[in-house]
Amino acid sequence: MQFFGEQSRDLGCGLGHLLHSRILLANRIKAYVPLRSERCVFVACPSSMYLSLLFRNVTSARAAVSHVCSRNFHRTAVMHNGEYERQPPKSPDDIVHVTFVTKEKQRIAVNGKIGDNLLYLARFQKIDLEGACEASLACSTCHVYVNEKFFNILPPALDGEEDMLDLAVFLKPNSRLGCQIILSKELDGLEVELPPATRNFYVDGHKPEAH
Incomplete structure (x- = not known):
């Protein structure tokens, strides 16, 4: 039988011989024989040699278990496929300035940060950049035109992105x-323009919302 915490030190040595004798006694008289200690009660069952440990102060025991669990486990936010939780920049050096030019030629300057996804930044700022496939490279509805100065800084498009751009309307070299x-x-200073229209993959007029 194995104990844990302080109870193993309190009970392990002093009760060993007494517990053994009570089990033998229980087996002879075919009855339950209690063995009491300062913190708990042992009950010896002769039929199966089963020992149950009953805490006198159940509330304290539950509180102790809850305390241990709270130190080792925590609940994280539930996020569904395609959802994105934007964190604020850790320092001013992490800020990246971005300007979106809407279909109506309105210029909207926003602050992103290093590591932000441009699509989700647009959603967070309530800019009408659709992204129907939730960034899974299955559509072209987050199609944008990148300012030439920054277009050459971007990493080359992968095959999956190239395939989706082939489906985009109003395609341009940038x-x-x-x-x-x-x-x-x-x-920093990136400028992107939204095209006049995109090939909308939604059939019910739904548009994704920022999270």
Whole structure:
């Protein structure tokens, strides 16, 4: 039988011989024989030699277990497929300035940070950049035009992005998918323009919301 915590030190040595004798006695008289200690009660069952440990102060025991669990486990936020939790920049050096040019030619300057996904930054700032496939490279609805100065700084588009751009309407040489643009300090001052229209994959008019 194995104990834990302080009870193993309190009970392990002093009760060993007494517990053994009570088990033998219980087996002879075919009855339950209690063995009491300062903190707990042992009950010896002769039929199966089963020992049950009953805490006198159940509330304290539960509180102790809850305390141990709270130190080792914590609950994280539930996030569904495609959802994104934006964290604030850790320092001013992490800030990346981005300007979105809407379909109506309105310029909207926002602050992102290093590591932000351009699509999710746009959603967070309530900019109408769709992203129907939730950044899974299955559509072209986050299609944007990247300012030439920064277009050459971006990593080359992968095959999956190229395949989706082939489906985009109003395609230009500086077209990229917003979901594939990750902000870095080199992109500070980035300017992207939304195309006049996108190939909308939603059939019910639904648009994704920022999280």
